[in-house]
Amino acid sequence: MLPIFDPELIRRYDRNGPRYTSYPTAPQFHAGFDTQAYRTAALLSNSSAVPLSIYVHVPFCANPCFYCGCNRVITRNRDQAARYVKALSAEIGMHGRLFHHHRPVEQLHFGGGTPTFLTLDQITEIMRRLRTDFMLIDTPEREYGMEIDPRTVDRETIEGLAQLGFNRISLGVQDFDPHVQEAVNRIQSIEQTREVVEHARRSGIQQIGFDLIYGLPRQTPERFGNTVREVIDIRPTRIAVYGYAHLPEVFKAQRQIRRSELPTSAERLALLRLTVDQLTQAGYVYIGMDHFALPDDKLVHALAAGTLHRNFQGYSSHAQCDLIGMGVSAIGNVGDTYSQNLKDLGAYYTAVEHRQFAICKGLKLNADDRVRRDVIQQLMCNGRVEYSRIQANHCIDFPAYFASELTNLAPMQTDGLLRATDDSIEVSDKGRLLVRNIAMAFDAYMRPRPAGYSAAI
Ligand code: SF4
Known part of the structure; x- marks a missing residue:
């Protein structure tokens, strides 16, 4: 399967967004x-x-x-x-x-x-x-x-x-x-x-x-x-x-x-x-x-x-x-949590040399985060989300839970980036280079539009 390169679509969907190495x-x-x-x-x-x-x-x-x-x-x-x-x-x-x-x-x-x-x-x-x-x-x-x-x-x-x-x-x-x-x-x-x-x-x-x-x-x-x-x-x-x-x-x-x-x-x-x-x-x-x-x-x-x-x-x-x-600024992901060490080297030394963890921030995922992380992982890794799998993992009714997201995906479907049916979403070969735009539709933290992320392409 090769990604289809469609310059017009890429230009149109070029917007800043995360790389989803975490959600x-x-x-x-x-x-x-x-x-x-x-x-x-x-x-x-x-x-x-x-x-x-x-x-x-x-x-x-x-x-x-x-x-x-x-x-x-x-x-x-x-x-x-x-x-x-x-x-x-x-x-x-x-x-x-x-x-x-x-x-x-x-x-x-x-x-x-x-x-x-x-x-x-x-x-x-x-x-x-x-x-x-x-x-x-x-x-x-x-x-x-x-x-x-x-x-x-x-x-x-x-x-x-x-x-x-x-x-x-x-x-x-x-x-x-x-x-x-x-x-x-x-x-x-x-x-x-x-x-x-x-x-x-x-x-x-x-x-x-x-x-x-x-x-x-x-x-x-x-x-x-x-x-x-x-x-x-x-x-x-x-x-x-x-x-x-x-x-x-x-x-x-x-x-x-x-x-x-x-x-x-x-x-x-x-x-x-x-x-x-x-x-x-x-x-x-x-x-x-x-x-x-x-x-x-x-x-x-x-x-x-x-x-x-x-x-x-x-x-x-x-x-x-x-x-x-x-190490300084390092990120961990243990269970349903993320944690990050201090970014300043001096502060990192002060903590660790006093035998304290250097963790300065992080988060514990809530139930909604876990559902969305699963969906975004499936999109980014398999190019496909099967509703039954998400439903079984998280006890939700996918079409009802993501009603507004599915509506928001409609223009992408019209543009040929994906195919959403009654039981799955499949990223098309045209959509593969723009998969993070599709993932963004499921990101609860993306509204309003973020600054400081890199462009999709
Ligand atoms: S890219 Fe950045 S981290 Fe890598 S060698 Fe250059 S300055 Fe260092």
Whole structure:
């Protein structure tokens, strides 16, 4: 199934909206959800004993990429990392005391910032602490990944990561074109990237993800097409292609980007179309939103089996795990709750060094949130919602419960984005690139229109 690219429809439905890596989304988190609420949720979760997923956030970067919207600290001072590793270690211990030790950690992800800002010894120390407090597993089902900045790693580090149990890496590439790289302050050669991939494969890390961004300054279809061709030649197992969202009032670094150098909306559409065409013609399967994978990747199997899942890392082949977020600004999802750590590094240190959780906000889902989360997950992951399934899960009458939402979907049905019948909603191939617009119809927090989200395309 290929998404059908309809520029007129895409233009018409282009509006800001969430990426639905969670529902409700992060702007709904509030300070009323505190450490005590988190402890209660964590202890309760032990009775369901679903597997665990751990996210470790490392905020440091040596240089600012101008397009960046991540929570990161720019520094060349490597000594900063030593204090951070100590704080993480304390935080791991605190979480470890809440969760039953026999719950396997199926997923582990180090994100950032730049996790490879840490030395291999520091990463080894964090992994040692994680193995002490949690049951890390060594079976092939595990998904232990790290975001890698190819400019910051050497062969020894990659080999070391494989020995520590990492079986997946994702590399920020964005665009190989030197003009674009100069405009976004991220100079990274193709050779550097190829070398990291080769070291990883030789070390036994076969699961390689690349991140690309379209809509960056100075991008043209021809130049970006060359980048995509190079990427296809390297053959990563997964490729994510994100649309750059220019929000300089929210992200300070983006003020360095000249608006006049950004592609127009028509050019953005041409970039996206070209990328979708090139990747699918090269044998990549369109997973959803902005993700592509090779046919033998677990995501493709999960898509076919209807078991695809969406979480803070995007799409996942793992069913729902309880997610523990560690590190400054990290988000967790335990049971029916979300929680987020302090975003300020100083405040994070103060909490954790006093042996307190750094959680500053979150939320506990209510019954309506749970129904809507289920619907939005089904749309985002399977492109289909069966009323009977939602009714059985939540004891509601779907057409009555969502009467106004179904009415609001009517224009999208007329435009061919979906087909709503008496028992299901099915996203059409024309609607696949616009699936979050369909999901927004079920988002109770989307009225009135939000600011600060990225455009749908
Ligand atoms: S894009 Fe990645 S490497 Fe660049 S500043 Fe942001 S977090 Fe750091």
